[in-house]
Amino acid sequence: MNTPGPRYERAARRAQADGRIPALSVALHRADREPWVHTVGDSGNPAHPLGAHSRFRIGSVTKTFTAVLVMQARDEGLLDLDQPISAHLDVPAHGDATIRRLLSHTAGFQREPHGDVWDTLITPDAGQLLDELDRAERVLPNARRYHYSNLGLAVLGHLVARLRGGTWAEILTDRILNPLGLTRTTVETPPEAAVGYLVDAYSDAARPEPPVDMAGVGPAAQLWSTAGEMARWAAFLASPEIIDPDGRVLAAATVDEMRWPLTTTDETVWAAGFGLGLILVPDGKRVVHVGHDGAMPGFLAGVYGRRGGDGNPGALGCAVLGSSGTAGEIYDLAHELLRLAVDLDPAEIHPWRAAPPAPAAYRSILGRWWGEGTEFVFTWHGGQLQAKLTDDPAGRPPSVFEPLPGQPDVLRTVSGREAGELLRLTRDGNGAVTRMHWATYRFTRLQEGFDGGRASDGPE
Structure with missing residues (x-):
């Protein structure tokens, strides 16, 4: 070289x-x-x-x-x-x-x-x-x-x-x-x-x-x-x-x-x-x-x-x-x-290696969610819960969350989009996360309007 x-x-x-x-x-x-x-x-x-x-x-x-x-x-x-x-x-x-x-x-x-x-x-x-x-x-x-x-x-x-x-x-x-x-x-x-x-x-x-x-x-x-x-x-x-x-x-x-x-x-x-x-x-x-x-x-x-x-x-x-x-x-x-x-002389590219899975309490979060009519993806990398818009440009850092002490279902956004804001998790009877609120905005698995109606249903 x-x-x-x-x-x-x-x-x-x-x-x-x-x-x-x-x-x-x-x-x-x-x-x-x-x-x-x-x-x-x-x-x-x-x-x-x-x-x-x-x-x-x-x-x-x-x-x-x-x-x-x-x-x-x-x-x-x-x-x-x-x-x-x-x-x-x-x-x-x-x-x-x-x-x-x-x-x-x-x-x-x-x-x-x-x-x-x-x-x-x-x-x-x-x-x-x-x-x-x-x-x-x-x-x-x-x-x-x-x-x-x-x-x-x-x-x-x-x-x-x-x-x-x-x-x-x-x-x-x-x-x-x-x-x-x-x-x-x-x-x-x-x-x-x-x-x-x-x-x-x-x-x-x-x-x-x-x-x-x-x-x-x-x-x-x-x-x-x-x-x-x-x-x-x-x-x-x-x-x-x-x-x-x-x-x-x-x-x-x-x-x-x-x-x-x-x-x-x-x-x-x-x-x-x-x-x-x-x-x-x-x-x-x-x-x-x-x-x-x-x-x-x-x-x-x-x-x-x-x-x-x-x-x-x-x-x-x-x-x-x-x-x-x-x-x-x-x-x-x-x-x-x-x-x-x-x-x-760019930095060496290090090989990806498998890591332990996300903690059980957060696995049901991973994947795609909708908030404000816009699609986000939540992931677990480097021991942290993260989120990005699905159409974020390459190189834009994700939002990173950390749970509040003693409150695993309330996380603080420590960097990225909405830094400082809270992410609150809502679970069903089996403990799976079914709804989230981030910076008070509702996040759901399907695209919903602010009235809670699904976009796919069209007007009533």
Whole structure:
């Protein structure tokens, strides 16, 4: 079988050449292969030539870590996503902004802290950032629309730090980086740092950009990392059940909650959305890339995991880190490599094997049922009761049910169509299920109208 490595390398080299990127480091992580890492160019750091351990600013990819810290605190009962930030922080203004709105960039906060931080390259510390919140604008009404804000995510980082009794950097290291073994992801500038450049638009000159300490804005943009570690982080965002099966960092169900789109980033072109701190990029045929882009002076980063689609092996993540602040090819390459990974090297197809039958209590459910005049099929696969419309397109996931504790005849829809709704079973004297109610709609073996009459009988 041909190895896809040369195709990956060619894509990376093409992006580096077309984008005129001084140093490019790319990595793919997947559940069924060894990690793939490739570098092209020159680090600009004579003491540490470009290689797999070279480190780059990842900019706003940092926000995904802060978002996970927020969700950890929510899961532990330290906060509620619909609480205003004033419930936890004594701020002079905008205290009514909710945590959920800040995570999804729909709270209307201005983009940056007060002041011309990108002129001075001096950012406020955590205390100053919060104390001067009254000098920052609410540029849009709460919940009006998407508006990206570094300030909003920075505030959330300090909120979590206040709840935990430490700094954002300390909490991040203790609760995410160490548990996942991301030892080369740091707040401080590492010795292996690549130099970031502004590449001249009209010549081949490249000017080193000045280093910037984000200080109090750190929870939004401070981190350095390697492509390999960021590909693993992207894989976690796509498949936490594989990367973190014990849920030491975050329960898989909570990451799934973060991936649900809460807003679109453009009301006329629905090409991307935002969940809880995560960018969601649809890629056709029920595939979505989940992660974040990043930008800092002299650096761009694209870090995404792939969910869904044929050939996806699970825990498929890609990171593209570059030492240019202007090369959009860096962003595009992350998505291109994720597509190539499943096109050139799809996951193995495992043989089907027989499994134990459905529990006796649920066998009489299996088969076709009618609800709202529409035909559904109920099945038992993977130890779960499932349901789909008979004409559902291929690839659409089924609804999955789980019985309520101590109530085998009342099941909760845990995913898919009608998620959250109840399925109630009605049995005859022999224990066979003869009728069901799902989300209160009646389900019967034959097609019936809402008055209970059979469609085959026609009008009375």
